Amino acid sequence: MKLLEDRIKRDGTVLPGEVLKVDNFLNHQVDPKLMYEIGAEFKRLFEDAGVTRILTVESSGIAPALMAGLQLNVPVVFARKHRSLTLTDNLYTATVYSYTKQVNNDISIDKRFIDSDDKILIIDDFLANGQAVQGMLEICKAAQVKVAGVGVVIEKRFQKGHQMVLDQGIHLEALASIASLDNNQVSFADSETN
Secondary structure (H helix, E strand, C coil), X not given: CHHHHHHHHHHCEEECCCEEECCCCCXXXXXXXXXXXXXXXXXXXXXXXXXXXXXXXXXXXXXXXXXXXXXXXXXXXXXXXXXXXXXXXXXXXEEEEECCCCEEEEEEEEHHHCCCCCEEEEEEEEECCCHHHHXXXXXXXXXXXXXXXXXXXXXXXXXXXXHHHHHCCCCEEEEEEEEECHHHCCEECCCCXX
16 A cells, blocks of 8 residues: 555654554554545455454554444454453453563453354554464454454564464455565565455
């Protein structure tokens, strides 16, 4: 998605440890117009997949997932990282490791919000090592739902998450696919449909 790639080139910052900082438009401050276009692109890519519900993880996945849900006219459910007084039992859970925060998080979804007849589209902001996506796939398996695909805003193609999703036979679409972050420069991979 050229609009997104241009925004990454203009406003993204490469940090040590192959971290791409895009907090000024994606995962801290959110650009609503860009998110709307991202939602429209996810609709274009998955509108024939029979999606009945979108699943994401709080908090950075919520904005793109919400816009995709708006475009596809389906509900959006986000896995919570922290339990509250209202989220205590009857849950699907998985443990995911956050590379950027260097912590394990138990993510949870209330079983009322996933139905065995659902066809889930997983949306997330980043795909690197694939931990968040894998956690959401574990929840989908526990709920015995079909997965229509995985859509990510930005993937680091050079890390293992991309291949991990494909090895499971899941349709993967990345709106911006980064081939490398060498010398503080972002290099994009050629676009391809998976």
